[in-house]
Amino acid sequence: MKKLAPRTRKVRILATLGPASSSEEMIRKLFLAGADAFRLNMSHGGHEGHAANIEIIRGLEKDYGRPTTILADLQGPKLRIGTFAQGPVFLEKGARFVLDRDPQPGDAARVALLHPEIFAAAQVGTRLLIDDGKLVLRVQSASDNEIETVVEVGGPLSERKGVNVPDVVLPMAALTDKDRRDLAFAIEGGADWIALSFVQRPEDLSEARRLMGGYGQLLAKIEKPAALNRLDEILEMSDAVMVARGDLGVELPPYAVPPLQKQIVASARRLGKPVVVATQMLESMIKAPTPTRAEVSDVATAVYDGADAVMLSAETAAGDWPEEAVAMMDSIAHSVEHDPGYLDRLHFTETSPDPTTSDALAEASQSITDTVSAKAIVCFTSSGSTVRRVARERPSAPILALTPRIGTARRLGLMWGVHAVRTKDIGSFEEMIGKAKRMALRHGIAMGGDKIIILAGVPFGTPGSTNVLHVATIRGDELKVHGES
Numbered sequence: 330m331k332k333l334a335p336r337t338r339k340v341r342i343l344a345t346l347g348p349a350s351s352s353e354e355m356i357r358k359l360f361l362a363g364a365d366a367f368r369l370n371m372s373h374g375g376h377e378g379h380a381a382n383i384e385i386i387r388g389l390e391k392d393y394g395r396p397t398t399i400l401a402d403l404q405g406p407k408l409r410i411g412t413f414a415q416g417p418v419f420l421e422k423g424a425r426f427v428l429d430r431d432p433q434p435g436d437a438a439r440v441a442l443l444h445p446e447i448f449a450a451a452q453v454g455t456r457l458l459i460d461d462g463k464l465v466l467r468v469q470s471a472s473d474n475e476i477e478t479v480v481e482v483g484g485p486l487s488e489r490k491g492v493n494v495p496d497v498v499l500p501m502a503a504l505t506d507k508d509r510r511d512l513a514f515a516i517e518g519g520a521d522w523i524a525l526s527f528v529q530r531p532e533d534l535s536e537a538r539r540l541m542g543g544y545g546q547l548l549a550k551i552e553k554p555a556a557l558n559r560l561d562e563i564l565e566m567s568d569a570v571m572v573a574r575g576d577l578g579v580e581l582p583p584y585a586v587p588p589l590q591k592q593i594v595a596s597a598r599r600l601g602k603p604v605v606v607a608t609q610m611l612e613s614m615i616k617a618p619t620p621t622r623a624e625v626s627d628v629a630t631a632v633y634d635g636a637d638a639v640m641l642s643a644e645t646a647a648g649d650w651p652e653e654a655v656a657m658m659d660s661i662a663h664s665v666e667h668d669p670g671y672l673d674r675l676h677f678t679e680t681s682p683d684p685t686t687s688d689a690l691a692e693a694s695q696s697i698t699d700t701v702s703a704k705a706i707v708c709f710t711s712s713g714s715t716v717r718r719v720a721r722e723r724p725s726a727p728i729l730a731l732t733p734r735i736g737t738a739r740r741l742g743l744m745w746g747v748h749a750v751r752t753k754d755i756g757s758f759e760e761m762i763g764k765a766k767r768m769a770l771r772h773g774i775a776m777g778g779d780k781i782i783i784l785a786g787v788p789f790g791t792p793g794s795t796n797v798l799h800v801a802t803i804r805g806d807e808l809k810v811h812g813e814s
Contacts, residue, residue, distance in 0.1 A: 333361075333393045333771050335727065337747040338662045340631075341365040341638035343400065343605060344655055346382050347373060348731045353385045358652045359645060360389055363659030364637065366398035366571075366742045369714025370646065371511040383518045396735060396749050398522065398742030400548065401515035403508045403537075405526025408492040410459065411441030417487040420480045426466060428457070440488075442476070446501040447494055451476050458493040459486060461580040491534045493787065495580030503533035504600040509540065516544050521739040524548040524571060529555040531562040546740050546774055548605070551593055552576035560596055569603040569743060571640070578608075587630075594634045595678045598622065601721035603743045607629040607640035611657060615648035625661055632665040635675045635723055637745040675723045682718075687795040691718035693796060694782050698726045701800060704775040705729050709755060709785035712792040713737045713744075720745045726782075729774055731764065748772065755789050762799065766807045776803020 344364040350356060351374075356367070367386055383399060390397045403616045414434035420426055428442035435441060442448075450472040451457075457478060458465055464486060466478035503525060504512070515523060525537050530550040532542045537547055549556075550564050552573035554561055564570060572593050578586050590606065597604035610628050611620045631639050639662070644654040665671060681690035694706050707729045708715045723745065728748040732738050737751040750768060755761045765783045770777040780802050786794030 331393050331618050333395055336363070336365065337538070338363075338659065338666050339618070339723075339727070340636060340662045340666070341743055341745065342655060342662070343368055343398075343607075343638045343640040343743070344651075345370055345642050345644075345646040347643075349647050349649070350645050350651045351378060351382055351811050353388070355651060356382065359655050360393075360397070362652050362655040364645075364655050366400060368400045368402055368524075368640065369515070370402050370642075371508075371515070372404040373646075376511075376514045378519055380687045383520070389521070391602070395522070396738035396742065396751060398739050399520045400522040401511065401518075401520040401745070402524040403504070403526055405503065405508065405550075406505050406548070408447065408494070410486075410492060411435060411443065411484075412488040413440065413802075417485050419485050420464060420483040422480055422483040424584060425469075426478050426480055428466075428478065430474050440486075442492065444492070444501075446499045447492065448473055449499040450477060450494065450499050452497070455494065455496050456481075458489040458495065462493065467534055481510075487589075493580050493689050496556050498529050503528060504536050504540075510715050512537065512540055518523055518707055521736065522548050522569070522743065523548050524550055525651070526550050526573075527553055527576070528561055528563060528567075529553050531566040534563070534566045536578070540613040542721055545736075546722055548603075548743075552580075554580050555712060557589065557592075560593065561600075563600050564597060567602065569605065569637075570597050571605040571607050572636075573607055577609040580639060590631075591634055593626040594631070598635055598721065598723075599677050601680070601681055601717050603637040603717075603720075603745070605638040605640055605743065606634075608637045608642060610639060610641060611644050611654050614644050614650050614654045614657065618650050618653055621804050622655060625657075628658060628661045629665050632662050633671065633674050635678060635745070637720070638743050641717050663744055672723070672725055680721050680723075687715060687719055690784060690795055690798045691715070694784060695722035696725045697782055697798075697800065701759060701780050703782045703800070704779040705769050706782045706784065707731065707769060709761060709765075709783075709789070710737065711754075713741055715784055715795045716741055716744060716747055716749075716794070718795075720747055729769060729772065731768055748774070755785070756788075757789075758797075761785050761789070761797075762801050763807065766801060770805070770808055772801060775803055777803055779803050 343366045345368040412434045418437040422593045427439040455468040465482035470477045524600045548569040549567040550571045550573040555744035572590050645651040728747045733754040740753045741747045741749040783799045
């Protein structure tokens with residue numbers, strides 16, 4: 330087994346796999362360049378290709394002895410117009426244009442829209458955005474079979490382009506038949522996280538939860554303006570959220586997205602839910618070996634705001650420079666986290682603990698770390714809840730998560746500042762202290778003379794029972810005295 334030192338940065342990097350990165354050689358390069366987790370985009374590729382990538386990732390996990398996170402991102406409902414009889418048309422500003430339920434090919438006056446949900450929700454004044462917002466239609470009248478619009482922003486329009494309806498909550502299921510098949514595949518294949526697209530309300534998460542049957546964890550992608558009206562409820566129902574800025578930027582003015590990104594990140598942090606910032610972070614690196622200065626600043630802002638993870642999409646899935654994109658994101662994160670003011674900025678967001686013993690100890694671990702200059706916070710955890718609470722406080726020291734469950738160790742790969750290790754469970758207070766010291770030494774997180782903070786629950790092995798906080802000093806010879814166990 331090759332030994333790989335823990336990442337020295339706190340923010341995690343999520344890399345999307347695709348045609349440019351679906352080989353063992355490239356996935357290994359992305360992993361070594363800094364990717365902590367891998368995203369399988371179920372909108373593209375078949376199950377056979379995704380299964381091959383899962384096998385490669387699990388092979389890397391064995392090679393390096395590091396639990397590695399896999400996120401399966403479901404496509405969600407895609408709303409599209411129909412076809413045109415004679416190829417692309419041009420919609421003039423101010424012209425009348427009809428969307429109807431007739432499947433016949435369209436022309437410059439009409440086109441099919443075979444989505445009854447839109448007809449049910451459309452009202453006079455509703456906006457319809459076509460082709461990622463390049464064209465804007467305003468509803469003048471709507472019936473069960475026809476929506477008459479006026480073209481507010483015109484331009485060329487080709488068939489099968491996407492439709493966004495930002496002003497209303499569409500009465501549609503969050504999961505399509507394809508999503509259900511993909512979800513079943515992801516669970517059977519061992520994905521650790523399931524990402525649900527186009528979440529509009531907390532109820533959208535219910536079916537995915539039921540189908541997951543307690544396996545893995547559920548991430549809600551915030552990409553619909555309607556979701557912002559019930560953000561706290563969605564956060565409560567999910568295990569993590571993603572700021573999916575692509576569709577948010579289509580349905581909202583571009584200038585509205587940055588403050589909403591900060592709002593979503595802060596809300597997730599207050600509730601202790603991991604938050605991922607995604608879409609177009611290093612977009613120019615799809616074709617160029619270096620990013621623009623504006624893109625670097627964008628990534629840095631997400632890191633300064635305390636996001637748990639930042640994501641690369643087409644940069645690693647289909648770009649010419651996937652390894653370089655991961656390395657650049659890694660370098661940006663390191664630069665930000667070495668800023669002397671970084672931790673102060675992180676704590677602009679207040680994270681008040683719940684009135685529980687676990688939360689009280691998690692909050693105390695952060696202040697004790699600073700007081701005694703502890704080098705690590707070692708958490709013994711079964712479900713991962715202790716680690717999540719500690720990570721919410723954004724402590725100055727790294728978090729070493731020790732768990733007997735490989736599934737828990739893998740899921741922690743999206744959490745800020747956490748290095749997860751699968752290890753045998755403990756049975757006594759003395760064993761807890763000894764194992765914490767040895768693991769901190771073995772993984773290079775602390776050395777002889779350093780102090781570490783240890784969190785665990787008694788009775789040991791009981792999920793959600795964190796009630797012990799202990800400060801220990803490492804001698805430095807613990808591995809020699811006790812061996813490598």
